[in-house]
Amino acid sequence: MAKVVLKDVRKVYDNGYEAVKNISLDIADGEFIVLVGPSGCGKSTTLRMVAGLEGVDGGTISIGDRIVNDVHPKDRDIAMVFQNYALYPHMTVFKNMAFALELRKVPKAEIQKRVSEAAKILELEQLLDRKPAQLSGGQRQRVAVGRAIVREPKAFLFDEPLSNLDAKLRVTTRAELKALHQRLKTTTIYVTHDQEEAMTLGDRIVVMSRGIIQQAGPSLEVYRHPVNRFVASFIGTPPMNFLEGTLRKAGDAFVFVEGSNDAEGRAYELSVPQARTGALLSHVGKSVVMGVRPQMLTEAQEPMAGRTWKVPIRVVEPLGESVDVMCGTPKHERLVARIPARDGLTPRLSIHLHFDMERVHFFEIGEFGTRIC
Numbered sequence: 001m002a003k004v005v006l007k008d009v010r011k012v013y014d015n016g017y018e019a020v021k022n023i024s025l026d027i028a029d030g031e032f033i034v035l036v037g038p039s040g041c042g043k044s045t046t047l048r049m050v051a052g053l054e055g056v057d058g059g060t061i062s063i064g065d066r067i068v069n070d071v072h073p074k075d076r077d078i079a080m081v082f083q084n085y086a087l088y089p090h091m092t093v094f095k096n097m098a099f100a101l102e103l104r105k106v107p108k109a110e111i112q113k114r115v116s117e118a119a120k121i122l123e124l125e126q127l128l129d130r131k132p133a134q135l136s137g138g139q140r141q142r143v144a145v146g147r148a149i150v151r152e153p154k155a156f157l158f159d160e161p162l163s164n165l166d167a168k169l170r171v172t173t174r175a176e177l178k179a180l181h182q183r184l185k186t187t188t189i190y191v192t193h194d195q196e197e198a199m200t201l202g203d204r205i206v207v208m209s210r211g212i213i214q215q216a217g218p219s220l221e222v223y224r225h226p227v228n229r230f231v232a233s234f235i236g237t238p239p240m241n242f243l244e245g246t247l248r249k250a251g252d253a254f255v256f257v258e259g260s261n262d263a264e265g266r267a268y269e270l271s272v273p274q275a276r277t278g279a280l281l282s283h284v285g286k287s288v289v290m291g292v293r294p295q296m297l298t299e300a301q302e303p304m305a306g307r308t309w310k311v312p313i314r315v316v317e318p319l320g321e322s323v324d325v326m327c328g329t330p331k332h333e334r335l336v337a338r339i340p341a342r343d344g345l346t347p348r349l350s351i352h353l354h355f356d357m358e359r360v361h362f363f364e365i366g367e368f369g370t371r372i373c
Contacts, residue, residue: 002064002077002154002187003029004050010058011045011211019045021211022059030185032178034202036192037234042211043191044159050189051080051157063154079148080157083164085140087132087147093119094128097147114150121180122146138169145180155187162197174200195235199223207231214368229369232291232361238324238336241297243290244365247272247283254280255306256290260331262310263350268329271306273357279373280362289369291361294324297337300352308352311335316345327353 004027011020020042027033035043048054050061052073060067068076087096094115101111119125122142132140141161148156158177162170178201181188192198198205199219206216207230215227219235226232232240245258254277258268270290272280280288300308311327323341328334337353345351363369 003027004155004187005062008059009056009061011049011054012057019211023213027187030187032181032188032203034190034198034205035208036195036198036205037208038193041208043208047157047159047189047191051078052076077154078157079151079153081144081148081161083160085144087140087143089132092129092131093124093143096143097150100151118146118149137165138173141173158190160192196237207234227371229289229363230367236293238294240291240293241335243332246287247280249284258329258331260329268309270355270357276373287365289363289365291363292355294336294338296356296359298354299339300354303352308354310350310352312350313347
């Protein structure tokens with residue numbers, strides 16, 4: 001095992017495109033860290049630079065106490081698991097797992113020992129004589145992981161390894177990977193575009209966009225305290241609702257003014273709790289974005305001034321015990337609430353939505369607007 005340190009790492013392609021922009025990240029010995037973000041954000045490029053599959057155009061990458069910028073991939077003592085398994089179709093499961101060790105001239109007894117131990121961990125003992133064509137997708141993925149385990153590397157690198165699996169199998173394999181890390185305690189860097197996967201797997205998640213690390217931290221911290229609007233929009237299911245409006249002072253209190261009215265002519269406004277006014281003081285009279293997660297909206301039985309809005313239902317998505325209700329205002333057509341399921345929630349009817357104003361977020365204007373409070 002080993003710590004992995006990226007310091008001011010940069011990647012620029014021949015066409016001038018800067019895929020990774022001076023990122024720095026310390027990954028502790030034995031830590032499971034997940035790089036997450038949309039396509040093109042630089043996460044896979046970063047992983048490939050750690051692996052040595054991409055050159056580094058600035059900064060340094062260290063594995064253990066050694067800078068590896070100019071070290072060949074095979075000499076970095078890392079093991080990588082790809083999205084497409086990359087198994088040899090003519091070889092058995094045992095041979096696939098043992099092949100890299102055979103190339104390194106590892107003694108046969110040691111190969112047998114390592115493959116047997118990995119097969120036991122991954123529940124592949126009954127499959128060692130089969131070939132990849134005789135395996136399910138999940139079994140093939142476990143073989144790919146086993147091939148990495150037998151090498152006993154300093155670090156595991158996973159590049160979207162579950163993308164080819166169906167939804168149910170992704171959940172079970174995800175749990176297997178987490179249990180495997182808890183058992184082996186090997187430093188792991190995992191790349192995914194799936195934020196749910198990131199939040200459930202990682203000791204820390206690293207949210208990237210446009211080649212920059214937007215935020216890094218434990219998943220719950222990133223979920224509850226996003227540093228900007230992009231992170232808030234990317235982490236969480238369903239995505240956070242964003243409502244642009246202005247802050248108005250009303251005596252000693254503040255009011256968030258959305259800027260449109262309901263069907264009965266009442267303005268869509270919300271009272272801001274006193275405890276939050278200090279952080280918002282410099283933004284009174286200015287445009288801000290209020291972020292509210294669908295789980296922070298509840299159905300109220302009757303209207304409450306400054307706390308509820310009456311909104312028409314546009315779409316209802318049943319989820320069993322809960323339901324996602326898509327509502328809207330004349331200014332913001334998409335407002336999603338995740339509320340307990342009940343009969344009578346149908347499009348074109350209206351409901352009173354209660355806003356948990358203690359937990360909403362306020363951001364500055366813009367896609368990457370900084371969180372105010």
